[in-house]
Amino acid sequence: MSQPTSSRSNLAEALSGWPPPVLDPQGPFSNTVTSLAWGLIALVTLIFVLVCVAMWVALYGSDTLRARLGGEGVVKWFGLFIPAGVLFVLLVWGLTLASGLSTIKGDELRMRVSGNIYWWRVSYLDAAGQETHADANELHIPVGRPVVLDMVSEDVIHSFWVPKLGGKMDMVPGRTNRLKLQADKAGVYGGQCAEFCGGAHSLMGFVVVAHEPADWERWHAARLARQQPQVAPVAPVNDEVQRGRQLFGDMGCAACHRIAGTEAQGLSGPDLTHVGSRQSLGAGILPNTRGTLIGWIGDSQSIKPNNRMPAYRTLQADELNALAAYMESLK
Numbered sequence: 001m002s003q004p005t006s007s008r009s010n011l012a013e014a015l016s017g018w019p020p021p022v023l024d025p026q027g028p029f030s031n032t033v034t035s036l037a038w039g040l041i042a043l044v045t046l047i048f049v050l051v052c053v054a055m056w057v058a059l060y061g062s063d064t065l066r067a068r069l070g071g072e073g074v075v076k077w078f079g080l081f082i083p084a085g086v087l088f089v090l091l092v093w094g095l096t097l098a099s100g101l102s103t104i105k106g107d108e109l110r111m112r113v114s115g116n117i118y119w120w121r122v123s124y125l126d127a128a129g130q131e132t133h134a135d136a137n138e139l140h141i142p143v144g145r146p147v148v149l150d151m152v153s154e155d156v157i158h159s160f161w162v163p164k165l166g167g168k169m170d171m172v173p174g175r176t177n178r179l180k181l182q183a184d185k186a187g188v189y190g191g192q193c194a195e196f197c198g199g200a201h202s203l204m205g206f207v208v209v210a211h212e213p214a215d216w217e218r219w220h221a222a223r224l225a226r227q228q229p230q231v232a233p234v235a236p237v238n239d240e241v242q243r244g245r246q247l248f249g250d251m252g253c254a255a256c257h258r259i260a261g262t263e264a265q266g267l268s269g270p271d272l273t274h275v276g277s278r279q280s281l282g283a284g285i286l287p288n289t290r291g292t293l294i295g296w297i298g299d300s301q302s303i304k305p306n307n308r309m310p311a312y313r314t315l316q317a318d319e320l321n322a323l324a325a326y327m328e329s330l331k
Contacts, residue, residue: 021163026189027182029146029166032097039093043086050078101167101180104148108180111139112150115158115171117197118204118307119270119283124223125150133227134258136270137283138207142216143186151177159195162208168194183210188279203304205284226260226273237329244326247319251312259330269309276330293324 025034057065068074110125122139123131129150141147151160153171161168162181169179183189191206211219248254254264260273275281278288282304286292296303298320299311315323 021190024164026164026187027166027184029101029180029182030164032101033163033167036094036097039090043090098167103180104178105146108146108148109141110148110150111141112152113139113160113171115151115153115155115160115193115197117155118193118200118304120160120204120206121154121270124220133223133260133273134271135223135274135278136272137205137280138209138278140209140211140216140219141181141183142213143183143210144213146180146182149179149181151179156197157195158193158197158204160191160206161194162189162191162206164189165208170195181208183208186210186212186215190284192284199306200304203283203285205280207279207284209279223274238325240322240325241329243319244322244324244329247323248326256309272327272330274331276328290321290324290328293327294320297323297327 022030022037023034025031054069057069061069110127110129112123112125112131114121114123120137122135122137124133124135126132149160149169151169151171152175153173155173157173158171159168160171160179165183166179166181169177171177187210189208189210191208193201193204193206195201197204248264254262254266256266256269257272258265258267259271264272276288280286281288281292281296282300285304286296297312298315299313300307300309301311312320
């Protein structure tokens with residue numbers, strides 16, 4: 001009796017990733033990409049069938065059919081004219097579909113995403129394009145409203161791709177590209193760097209959190225309030241958090257990381273102002289828990305080799321716990 005159950009489990013596991021994200025659009029801009037993908041799949045299927053028919057005729061067809069298949073006309077039409085025509089139609093169709101992916105209408109939300117080795121800097125912008133607050137590795141958007149992302153790179157070429165919400169856009173040093181995203185329902189959507197950017201490229205993930213509009217407004221207002229100069233620094237809630245905060249300063253973490261409302265204003269590493277509320281750590285590769293925080297602080301190099309955060313293997317267990325507790329308190 002166990003074998004059928006196991007087979008069903010294996011089948012369910014095999015199908016758990018179906019449909020793939022690119023064929024499961026959750027917004028109007030990913031619908032465009034999905035339409036193009038289905039068109040290409042249909043074309044490939046048609047070509048495969050035609051090749052199979054041609055092979056069958058070549059092997060088993062009558063002499064008349066085989067003579068026609070090898071004729072000059074067949075070679076001209078199926079080797080030159082039809083492929084050229086199909087490629088032209090695909091080019092026009094693709095350009096027409098893609099034209100709407102980056103067209104700015106003026107009423108979209110503005111945000112900027114910067115690619116770094118191996119993480120993402122996220123900036124929320126006002127109507128004038130000025131940064132209002134920042135985060136890392138996680139983008140929050142409202143449902144049903146388009147968002148324009150300014151895409152830049154601070155080191156090498158990266159590529160930003162959230163398959164369920166939009167197309168893929170390269171991030172090139174010295175250049176600003178633009179990409180539009182929109183989610184039609186609330187949820188968490190995974191993304192991935194789609195351009196090889198170094199040894200840990202495959203570990204450079206991303207998370208997009210889509211909120212209902214009212215929920216997003218509350219979230220956004222809270223983040224803006226946290227940036228006001230008059231807002232007092234977040235008070236440590238217990239001795240362990242207080243010790244973690246002290247260690248954060250003593251170890252020089254503020255040289256690379258920023259925490260709003262504190263003296264930590266480093267910009268070469270991810271902004272940690274809200275690290276305790278993020279869904280994941282290490283750019284989308286670990287769940288955000290006390291254990292993963294400790295592991296990342298103690299030896300991030302063993303988790304994501306060649307990232308720019310040094311390993312702190314000399315820290316004792318109680319020190320790692322205190323630092324992790326302080327990170328958890330940053331909401």
